[in-house]
Amino acid sequence: MEGQAGMALTDFVLDEWRRNVPTPVLAAARAIAARYGDSVLGVLFYGSCLRTGEIDDRILDFYVIVDDYGHAYDKQWLVIANALLPPNVFYHELHVEDPEKPGGVTVRSKYAVLTLEAFERRVRPSCLNVSLWARFCQPCQLLLARDQDMRRRMAAAVGRAAMTMLQSVIDLLPPFVTPRLLWETAFSRTYGAELRSERGNKGAEIFALDRKRYEDMTPLVLGALGQADILGAGSAVSSQPPRGPYYRASLLWVLRTLDGKIVSLLRLIKASMTFDGGIDYLAWKIHRHSGVEITITDAMRRRPVLSGLRMFLSLRKKGAFK
Template sequence: MQFGPHETEARDAALATLCERIRAVSTAPLNEPAQLLLEALLAKHPGAAALFYGSGASVARADDPASIIFDFYIIGESYDALYSSGAMKLANKLVPPNVFYFETPSPFGTLRAKYAVLSLDHFEKLVSEETFHSYFWARFAQPCRIHGGSTAMAARLETALAIAIATFCKRAAGLFDGPFTARELWLAGLGVSYKAELRAEDESRAAKLIESYGDWAASVTVPALTYAGIDLDIEGAVIRPKQTPPQTARAWRLRGAQGAVLSALRLLKGTQTFKGGIDYIAWKIQRHSGIDLEITDWERRHPMLGAPGAALRYYRLRAQTNRNA
């Protein structure tokens, strides 16, 4: 798409506004448990940057830090810098991202995290309009903190996050035939992105997230749509596009179909790449049921082979617990 001088100036100003908003989120201090996990992860991946994003950040403020899983993304300069294994590089490129389990001791108890891994170039592509499915750009349209990495990497990540917001807002705007508010756009956009990932969240989940983000939706929606090249009339809180946004409900239905395939592929891949996953599952079971599976070293070394035995042990222990109740 070609832009005239005035449109280019407006888009540059909108991008600057978005980056300023992203920077403000990043500079806010993390709570101590999240900071401890962040430092441990960056020590594990020297030279990389970490993203602490979305619902993980909002949930972490309210709960006992030893009772939740924190979510991070580790962004490296390249897959060569992140992995020595060719198979891991290939898996990350073909079905991104690779996801890992991480835990570290702390004064708060054992802190746990899931962290995903991407190269910087790949991340920039995945959050842009080059990527049809919403998995990445809907996730990173939400408030996200940038930590670590070089100054140049942080600048590229700021721009990538701004593009994610613009992509999300543009494609969510295509769900409306007429005017909308920022809140309505984000409610609709998050709702369809959950469905596209086959996630079970109901409508109240998106509303709670938007509320927890404060003025995020109200402050980024207009500059995001402007950067996306959509001319707007603004009347108070009402946003009225001057032209129909190009994305439609049909595109979101296609994302749902694509999401079913991607979810299955990620689940299958996760059995190989989610190192420590069997300990994570055992911890979740103990947290919710009080049953300690006592995972063996052999099961940790061979999680696919060990999982059936651990499952049988769980059902046996649960039946015993129910008999003694």
């Protein structure tokens, strides 16, 4: 991402990162980063807690960006697992003193580990899997960056995620579009390309929650893509997209969806081995987003991989996953 348009998008991300961070969030990020020592290049805070500002009785989401898996882990199997099927996902709890709450609070976090090289590669259009660029086109916050050069490099990668997100749907849409049409189409496609327990209108909710942010960001993203002239309104939005590019883009989404469903299932299985209490977390998350109640037994906790597969097949029939 080069040129003035790309720099403007990077600056937009850097400006977003100047927001204040709640003390419990920063405390959790520091405690998690301490597990990986000087391999840490930065910690990205993202997800629903960041979007809504609600952290009580929630699970925070982080990505720990490291320089090398061998440097980050002291167990070789974790190095191999992270390289073969990134990222590795872990659970963390931290007790934090709170003057307003006697006895303090427990801050719960889910975090993933990824190298910077893998992060930069997986936010590009060449990456078939949508999970990283679909998440980091949304608001995020870089914490504990190693230095200012690293901060700018990671901001450029986050800007690239937004570019990949919109580029993936431009050819599916009419020649002139609105920010809302772009983002809601993109979110609908990416949510459909993974195993998700959220409602079908989640993409529209995400856009509505940060509408001004996406409207301000869209011209910068399209400018960096060299397609700033497609923004329009009114009757132009009702015209049809060109057929050739439309069919190519549609085929890519078939491949992304196939990849996303398979990789999501494999990641769920792997997370049951790295994520302490992982099967309980999955049950909680599925119930929270879909309303499907799941009872986890001790036998299921003893055999999380087999139980996770059985649970997935059962819940698939109930419509908990889409």
